[in-house]
Amino acid sequence: ICLSGNGDSLLIRLGKGFYNIKLTEEAEQKVNRSRALVEEILASNKVVYGITTGFGKFARTIIEKDKLIELQENLIRSHAAGVGHALSPERTKMLLALRINVLAKGYSGVSLETLKKMIAAFNASCLSWVPEKGTVGASGDLAPLSHLALGLIGEGKMWSPKSGWAEAKFVLESHNLTPIKLKPKEGIALINGTQLIASLGCEALERAESIARQADIVAAFTLEVLKGSTRAFDSKIHQVRPHKGQIQVASRIRALLHSETYPSEVSESHRFCNRVQDAYTLRCCPQVHGIVNDTISFVRTIITTEINSATDNPMVFPEMGEIVSAGNFHGEYPAKVLDYLAIGIHELASMSERRIERLVNPALSELPAFLTNNGGLNSGFMIAHCTAAALVSENKVLCHPSSVDSLTTSGGTEDHVSMGGFSARKALTVVEHVEQVIAIELLAACQAMEFLRPLKTTAPLEEVYKLVREVVRPWDKDRYMSPDILTVTKLLQEEKIWFKVKPMLDHFHSVQSEETRVFSPTSTMKDASTSNSPSPKRRRMGRNVSVSSSK
Numbered sequence: 001i002c003l004s005g006n007g008d009s010l011l012i013r014l015g016k017g018f019y020n021i022k023l024t025e026e027a028e029q030k031v032n033r034s035r036a037l038v039e040e041i042l043a044s045n046k047v048v049y050g051i052t053t054g055f056g057k058f059a060r061t062i063i064e065k066d067k068l069i070e071l072q073e074n075l076i077r078s079h080a081a082g083v084g085h086a087l088s089p090e091r092t093k094m095l096l097a098l099r100i101n102v103l104a105k106g107y108s109g110v111s112l113e114t115l116k117k118m119i120a121a122f123n124a125s126c127l128s129w130v131p132e133k134g135t136v137g138a139s140g141d142l143a144p145l146s147h148l149a150l151g152l153i154g155e156g157k158m159w160s161p162k163s164g165w166a167e168a169k170f171v172l173e174s175h176n177l178t179p180i181k182l183k184p185k186e187g188i189a190l191i192n193g194t195q196l197i198a199s200l201g202c203e204a205l206e207r208a209e210s211i212a213r214q215a216d217i218v219a220a221f222t223l224e225v226l227k228g229s230t231r232a233f234d235s236k237i238h239q240v241r242p243h244k245g246q247i248q249v250a251s252r253i254r255a256l257l258h259s260e261t262y263p264s265e266v267s268e269s270h271r272f273c274n275r276v277q278d279a280y281t282l283r284c285c286p287q288v289h290g291i292v293n294d295t296i297s298f299v300r301t302i303i304t305t306e307i308n309s310a311t312d313n314p315m316v317f318p319e320m321g322e323i324v325s326a327g328n329f330h331g332e333y334p335a336k337v338l339d340y341l342a343i344g345i346h347e348l349a350s351m352s353e354r355r356i357e358r359l360v361n362p363a364l365s366e367l368p369a370f371l372t373n374n375g376g377l378n379s380g381f382m383i384a385h386c387t388a389a390a391l392v393s394e395n396k397v398l399c400h401p402s403s404v405d406s407l408t409t410s411g412g413t414e415d416h417v418s419m420g421g422f423s424a425r426k427a428l429t430v431v432e433h434v435e436q437v438i439a440i441e442l443l444a445a446c447q448a449m450e451f452l453r454p455l456k457t458t459a460p461l462e463e464v465y466k467l468v469r470e471v472v473r474p475w476d477k478d479r480y481m482s483p484d485i486l487t488v489t490k491l492l493q494e495e496k497i498w499f500k501v502k503p504m505l506d507h508f509h510s511v512q513s514e515e516t517r518v519f520s521p522t523s524t525m526k527d528a529s530t531s532n533s534p535s536p537k538r539r540r541m542g543r544n545v546s547v548s549s550s551k
Contacts, residue, residue, distance in 0.1 A: 011202050011307065015094035020123040023104060023115070030106025031115055033318040038109040038185050041323060042068075049314050049325045050188040051109075056139070057411035072187025076153060079146035079191060082134030087144075089159060091199065092127040095148060098195040098307055107310040107317070108189040117180045121152055124175040128168065129157035130196075136409060137331030137420030140311060141196035144421070149190040154179025193311035194331040200424035201303050201338045207431045207493070208345045209296050211438060214497045215348045216249050216289055218442045220256040221464060222355045223282045224457050225448035226365055227270040230257045232283035235515060245297075246290030253285060255460070255508040256501070259516040262458035262508065269455055271518065279364075281354040288347055295344030302337040332403065335420030339401035342423075342430040346395045349437040353388045356437075359444045360385050371447040371475070378478045381444050384485065388440045391433040398426045398433075439489040442468060442497070450474050460504040467491065467500050 013019060023031075041048055047062060054061040055075060063071050087095065100118050103110050121127075128151025134143030150156040151168040158171035172179055180186075233250045258267035277283060314325040358364040360371055360381045372380025402422040408415045446468045449457065456462060471491065472484045491497055 009202060009206055011094055011097060011199070012206055014097045015090040015199075015203075017090075017093065017125060021097065021100060021119050023119065027104040027106065028112055031104065031110065031112050034106045034109050034316045035111045037316055037318045037321065037323065042184055048323050051185045051314075051323070055188065056413050059413070068184040069182060072182040072184065073153070075187040076146050076149045076182070076191065077155070079142050080150045080156065082131035082143035082147055084131045084133035087130045087132055089125065089127050091203070092130050092148070092159075093122065093125065094199040094202065095130065095144070095195055096122050096127065098199050099145065099148065099190065099193065101307065102193055102195065102310055102312060103189065105310045107315045108312040109185045109316040109323070110189045111183055111186065114180050114183070114186055117177070118152060120177055121172070124160060124177060126151070126158055126160045126171050126175055126177060128152065129159070129165070132425060133421070135196055135421035136407065136414075137194070137197055137335055137403075137418030137423075138327075138329060138416070139313065139410075139414055140191065140193045140329035140331070141421060142191055144196040145191040145193065149180075149187070152180045152190070153182060188314075189312055192313050192329050194306060194329065194334055194420065195311075197331045197334045197338070197418075197420040197424045198303060198307045200421075200428055201334050201341075202307065204338060204341060204424065204427040204431050205296065205299055205303055207428075207435070208292075208341055209300075210495050210498065211431065211435050211492060212289065212292050212296060212345065212348060213252075214492050214495070215292075215352065215434075215438050216252045216285065217256060217460075217464060217497055217501055218352070218438050218445065219282070219285045219289070219355065220253045221445040221457075221461050222359060222441060222448075223253075223278070223285075224257060224264065224266055224461055225367075225445050225452060226278075226282065226355075226358060227266065227273070227275075228278040228282045229275070230254070230267070230516075230518070232278065233257070233286065234517065238286060241287075243290055243294065245293030246286045248293055249289045250286035251509075252505060254515065255505045256458060258458060258518070259508065259512060261512045262460060262504070264458045264461075265455040266452055266457045267518075279354075279358065281351045281358070285351070288351055292344045292347055295340060299337045299341045299344075302333055306334050330416075331418035331420035335403035335418035335423040336401075338420065338423040338427040339399075339403050342395075342427040343399045343401075345427075345434055346392075346399050346430055349388075349392050349395060349434040352434075352437045352441045353385075353392045356381075356385050356388050356441050356444055359441070359448055365448070367448055367451050371444060371451070372478070373476065378475075380475065380478070381440075381447065384440050384444070384481055387485070388437045391437050395430050395433050398430050402426065435492050436485065436489050439485055439492055442492070443472065443484060443488055446472075447475055460501050460508075463500050463504065464497055467496060 049059055052063055053059055103115050128148045130144050130147040135141040151158040154169040156168050157165055158168040159165050160171050163171045163174050169179060233254045238247045238250045258264040311328045313329045314323045316323050362369045369375045370380030370382045372378040402419040405419050406416050446465055449465055471487050
């Protein structure tokens with residue numbers, strides 16, 4: 001399963017029901033070989049963990065042969081002990097897709113019949129009731145995966161678009177499906193792994209990448225309406241500290257601000273102001289947003305490996321003729337990087353909230369207080385900023401890593417756990433808060449633009465403005481604000497801001513090989529009369545603007 005980094009990954013699309021699943025012939029052969037070894041070991045009466053023994057603390061308890069199926073059924077029932085809100089159908093479908101992907105690798109020992117019944121349930125969108133809480137992230141996500149398996153064996157609750165919520169056996173029956181009849185080893189094979197952490201982590205990762213791209217656009221818009229300088233994004237600055245993410249963000253912001261390709265009347269209006277430099281949340285966007293991008297890239301490598309790994313226990317190796325008990329179920333890898341993702345992506349909201357403060361504070365913006373006319377009668381963006389501050393404060397608590405904690409479970413057998421389920425859930429919450437804060441900043445930047453008219457900004461930022469104004473009208477007086485925040489949050493979640501601007505960024509980089517370096521009080525040009533080096537060539541770039549060529 002690929003995490004592309006370009007919009008929704010394959011897993012996200014599977015969750016949305018865009019694709020069905022079908023096994024390859026190679027996968028079927030691997031599954032059959034793996035199951036054949038399990039049957040061979042059962043026939044030889046060997047003692048193997050989880051097949052002929054109990055689980056966890058009961059690993060040394062030998063189970064009678066006529067009780068082996070009951071052992072697997074009891075495992076599912078007893079371990080389905082989660083609490084909390086149920087996963088959405090999309091998230092449950094992602095969870096089921098990942099579990100199928102693990103079993104199809106042929107290291108789990110399930111029968112082909114059982115795996116095909118799981119795939120049929122996936123393709124029919126027959127989805128078990130899976131509460132989000134209850135996993136400690138080792139031995140895998142036992143509670144949520146047990147709930148997932150419980151529906152598949154015809155017990156508990158299930159949902160489908162056709163039936164809604166109902167008893168699992170009736171939901172399956174309404175789609176001409178039959179419950180799974182567990183065989184020895186199959187119960188533990190269905191529930192041992194990190195798929196809850198990984199599936200929620202995939203969503204958090206995809207949404208983090210989406211909002212990170214768009215946060216650069218919104219930050220550029222805010223810098224523009226606050227009449228900031230473009231010089232902090234000069235490529236020369238970032239070449240001498242060449243972090244990949246930093247260079248990427250600076251390049252993106254340069255393409256959005258005043259240039260020969262996309263001139264800005266707003267930028268020209270304050271070209272000869274006496275401001276020396278901008279606040280950190282404006283001029284340090286490449287340095288702060290940049291590490292967010294690099295964090296996302298790192299997390300992507302770990303999560304991509306995780307969702308394509310065999311995380312079962314015990315693991316079946318037909319080529320060796322062995323079933324080995326080990327620890328691939330431990331969720332420390334995804335837990336750690338999802339804690340890291342939350343810490344990284346939070347900085348986008350931290351920066352954004354401070355920029356919102358600059359937009360609504362007349363002492364910092366030279367704009368009307370709280371971006372409203374008739375202040376006092378109208379409060380404008382006063383409480384919208386408070387909402388952003390509240391979300392950022394919540395994120396500070398949520399960014400405490402859950403994976404630094406561990407509580408011994410299963411009578412001391414499982415003496416170190418990852419707590420990765422909470423790492424994944426809170427990473428999603430942090431990303432959601434970031435989306436909402438960036439939406440408030442975008443609304444504020446568009447409102448600020450109203451006070452700069454009739455001046456126009458760059459073509460890309462004008463397109464962003466138009467897109468927002470298609471769904472949210474300007475504020476000429478106070479009105480119910482929450483729906484507007486939700487509407488623009490949805491614009492960001494659907495990446496409409498990014499898709500509107502991306503072709504214009506590509507065009508900029510295809511046609512403008514030289515940077516537009518304009519005169520500014522933030523830079524000092526050496527007087528040609530006192531320099532031994534050749535004077536820089538200069539050419540006119542529109543009204544009141546000259547450009548120094550680096551050639």
